Amino acid sequence: MTTSTLVPVFAALGDETRWGILVALxxxxxxxxxxxxxxxxxxxxxxxxxxxLQEVGLVESVRVGRELRYRVLGAQLSEAARRLDRxxxxxxxxxxxxxxxxxxx
Amino acid sequence: MTTSTLVPVFAALGDETRWGILVALxxxxxxxxxxxxxxxxxxxxxxxxxxxLQEVGLVESVRVGRELRYRVLGAQLSEAARRLDRxxxxxxxxxxxxxxxxxxx
DNA sequence: GTTTAATGCAACTATTCGGTTGCAGTAATC
DNA sequence: GATTACTGCAACCGAATAGTTGCATTAAAC
Numbered sequence: 001m002t003t004s005t006l007v008p009v010f011a012a013l014g015d016e017t018r019w020g021i022l023v024a025l026x027x028x029x030x031x032x033x034x035x036x037x038x039x040x041x042x043x044x045x046x047x048x049x050x051x052x053l054q055e056v057g058l059v060e061s062v063r064v065g066r067e068l069r070y071r072v073l074g075a076q077l078s079e080a081a082r083r084l085d086r087x088x089x090x091x092x093x094x095x096x097x098x099x100x101x102x103x104x105x
Numbered sequence: 106m107t108t109s110t111l112v113p114v115f116a117a118l119g120d121e122t123r124w125g126i127l128v129a130l131x132x133x134x135x136x137x138x139x140x141x142x143x144x145x146x147x148x149x150x151x152x153x154x155x156x157x158l159q160e161v162g163l164v165e166s167v168r169v170g171r172e173l174r175y176r177v178l179g180a181q182l183s184e185a186a187r188r189l190d191r192x193x194x195x196x197x198x199x200x201x202x203x204x205x206x207x208x209x210x
Numbered sequence: 211g212t213t214t215a216a217t218g219c220a221a222c223t224a225t226t227c228g229g230t231t232g233c234a235g236t237a238a239t240c
Numbered sequence: 241g242a243t244t245a246c247t248g249c250a251a252c253c254g255a256a257t258a259g260t261t262g263c264a265t266t267a268a269a270c
Contacts, residue, residue: 033215033217044218047218065216066215066216066217067215067216067217
């Protein structure tokens with residue numbers, strides 16, 4: 001159960017502004033400047049958030065002329081979801097086992 | 106797509122120590138004091154983390170004599186995973202749509 | 211080539227957060 | 241009832257973080 005790379009992903013997802021960015025990017029790829037026009041924070045704040053999101057692989061960037069466009073990587077979200085679900089299921093299995101043992105006493 | 110209650114859950118999951126607590130609780134229910142014996146932080150630090158985890162519904166507590174035992178709620182993890190997966194799939198669908206439109210130009 | 215519009219970098223601030231120590235309260239146990 | 245062992249609360253500290261402003265840089269557009 002390697003949670004090594006998983007924890008930073010959740011940390012990245014644990015911020016409202018970053019979700020605002022992800023949702024905005026869901027409408028289509030956009031640059032930090034473009035996003036700044038839609039969200040109530042400065043371009044620089046958004047650039048920092050995008051760096052965090054890119055660091056954990058939730059977005060990727062592509063140069064288009066003089067702008068840097070960002071794209072959401074939905075597959076990475078699904079991957080994190082899959083791993084989380086397996087951990088949750090494992091815990092339920094163990095708890096069920098513990099409960100069964102307790103009831104047999 | 107109500108992410109309202111979801112974001113704090115991810116914030117809670119974005120900390121290594123809290124994962125340590127969750128994993129330890131996976132071995133069986135335990136009190137903050139008991140967990141302090143297994144993890145490299147003080148009982149009070151663990152108590153704070155447990156409060157965070159309980160706040161977002163990832164653990165629940167039960168009084169047993171003079172101790173407060175905590176239990177992991179794996180189903181909550183799975184629920185969060187399910188919601189995350191749906192969001193990821195939705196984004197992939199949108200991106201595929203955008204890509205298709207772009208290719209048709 | 212000058213202008214324009216984007217990104218990159220740096221410094222600074224306020225707040226949050228993870229952690230600690232210390233002590234008060236409370237409920238079993240003997 | 242005194243002791244023991246757990247929880248609860250509060251103050252404090254350092255580091256990280258979310259945000260800002262300001263300026264330098266770079267590349268397109270005219």
